[in-house]
Structures are given as structure tokens and as C-alpha cells.
Amino acid sequence: MSSTTEPDGATRPPYDAPGDPVAExxxxxxxxxxxxxxxxxxxxxxxxxxxxxxxxxxxxxxxxxxxxxxxxxxxxxxxxxxxxxxxxxxxxxxxxxxxxxxxxxxxxxxxxxxxxxxxxxxxxxxxxxxxxxxxxxxxxxxxxxxxPSAGAILAGAAALSMAGGNASAATGPAQTWGLSVREQEVMDLIAEGLTNSQVASRCYLSEKTVKNHVNRIFAKLGVTSRAEAVSLWLRR
Structure with missing residues (x-):
């Protein structure tokens, strides 16, 4: 059977700043x-x-x-x-x-x-x-x-694999699925765990523009979620 719920005696001092709305x-x-x-x-x-x-x-x-x-x-x-x-x-x-x-x-x-x-x-x-x-x-x-360590580990493993002379490295650069230079930049930031708002700030773009980039990236990669996109991108 499943284990019991909620730890007994837990206290809840607020983590967020006073007055900030906190969604349960x-x-x-x-x-x-x-x-x-x-x-x-x-x-x-x-x-x-x-x-x-x-x-x-x-x-x-x-x-x-x-x-x-x-x-x-x-x-x-x-x-x-x-x-x-x-x-x-x-x-x-x-x-x-x-x-x-x-x-x-x-x-x-x-x-x-x-x-x-x-x-x-x-x-x-x-x-x-x-x-x-x-x-x-x-x-x-x-x-x-x-x-940060998880992202760095995956990125390092991908780089090491390519440097070792696998098939994709031998035939050219890493697969990009037809992404533009800007879309590749956005996808790299998504793979670092940045939100659309953070990507927009980093790239000096509007959040709406970033959302449009993300939608096109997902379509080109053939994925429906950020997790799928990140997994595919880091393993390319």
C-alpha cells in the first residue's frame, strides 16, 4: 500500500517575502x-x-x-x-x-x-x-x-562524444533541425533552464517574440514540451 501522507509536526515559516502571493x-x-x-x-x-x-x-x-x-x-x-x-x-x-x-x-x-x-x-x-x-x-x-551541474554534465558529455569522432561529428556540425542562428541561441538558453521571460531579457527581445521562436523550435524538433526539446537538444 502507499505510504502515509504529510509529515507530522511540520512547521511552515514563510519563505517568500511578506505580502508576496504564494500559490499552494x-x-x-x-x-x-x-x-x-x-x-x-x-x-x-x-x-x-x-x-x-x-x-x-x-x-x-x-x-x-x-x-x-x-x-x-x-x-x-x-x-x-x-x-x-x-x-x-x-x-x-x-x-x-x-x-x-x-x-x-x-x-x-x-x-x-x-x-x-x-x-x-x-x-x-x-x-x-x-x-x-x-x-x-x-x-x-x-x-x-x-x-547547473546537470546541464554542464550533459553538455560536456555531448561535446566529448562529438570530439571522439562519432558519425555526426565526422559528417559535419551537430544536428540543428534547420533552426536559425537566433533559434539556436534561444534553444541553448532554454537548455540552461531559462524561462521565456529570462530568455527575452538575455536576448533583448520581447517575451512574445521569444514565444514565437519557441513555437517554431518545437515544430522543427517535433516535440511538444520543453523537457523533450532540452533532452533532444543536449543529446544532438
């Missing part, structure tokens, strides 16, 4: 390590606007909890018994945004998680509380968040 987000958390699971659940429960409604010991329980509780976001570890986090993400991501929260930082694991539908990847040993909160809210809102 209902979270399901899955990790097979009981110390990590309890610690993360208690930590998240202290953040104003975040409500840990369910905790799971493995991917199977996470799937069950998501089906029962319909949360706004599922946070999954990668390596868990019964059903691992990547397999669970394949089920969950169809209806609920998924953020991987794990110690694993191997390039193939990060790429597999994004391909499975996860919209974010945060490495346990490297995040600060503000980054975790930003990742939770970004992914719950439909955005993509890769911790």
Missing part, C-alpha cells in the same frame, strides 16, 4: 532512503506554499500516490527498488510534472530522465534551498529546471 503546491515525494525521505519531506514542509501530501518508498508507491492524490508535482529519486524513478516518471509525467531529486549525476541518467518526461533534474549534494524552491515552482508551472 501539493507535492508527492519518493525516495527509498528513509533518512533522505523524511528529511526532504520535513524541509519542503517548512516552505510557505508547499504541501507534501504524500511520501513513497519506491516508484511503484509514487505512481499509486499520484493516481490517488493528483498532486501538482512529483519529486522522484532515480535509484529505487520495485520501480525506479525513471520508469515511474514515464507513468507519472503524462499527467503530473516530474522533478528528479537525486544523488545520481551520470550523463546517461540525466538524459534518460528527461527522455522519460521529467522536466527538471536537481542533484542532492549541490542545491541550496532557494534553488530547490525555484526548481519546484518552475517545473510545477510547466517550465524546465536543470541544476
Amino acid at each position: 503546491l501539493r507535492l508527492v515525494l519518493a525516495d527509498d532512503n528513509p533518512v533522505v525521505r523524511t528529511g526532504m519531506a520535513n524541509l519542503l514542509a517548512t516552505i510557505d506554499g508547499l504541501d507534501v501530501v504524500g511520501v513513497a518508498r519506491d516508484g511503484r508507491e509514487a505512481i499509486e500516490l499520484v493516481e490517488q492524490l493528483h498532486p501538482d508535482l512529483a519529486l522522484l529519486d532515480v535509484r529505487m527498488p520495485q520501480v525506479d524513478g525513471i520508469a515511474a516518471a514515464q507513468h507519472i509525467a503524462a499527467t503530473v510534472p516530474v522533478l528528479m531529486l537525486t544523488h545520481s549525476d551520470e550523463p546517461e541518467v540525466i538524459a534518460a530522465a528527461l527522455a522519460a518526461g521529467a522536466r527538471g533534474f536537481v542533484v542532492h549534494s549541490e542545491f541550496a534551498i532557494d534553488e530547490l524552491v525555484a526548481a519546484v515552482r518552475t517545473v510545477a508551472a510547466g517550465g524546465v529546471h536543470l541544476s
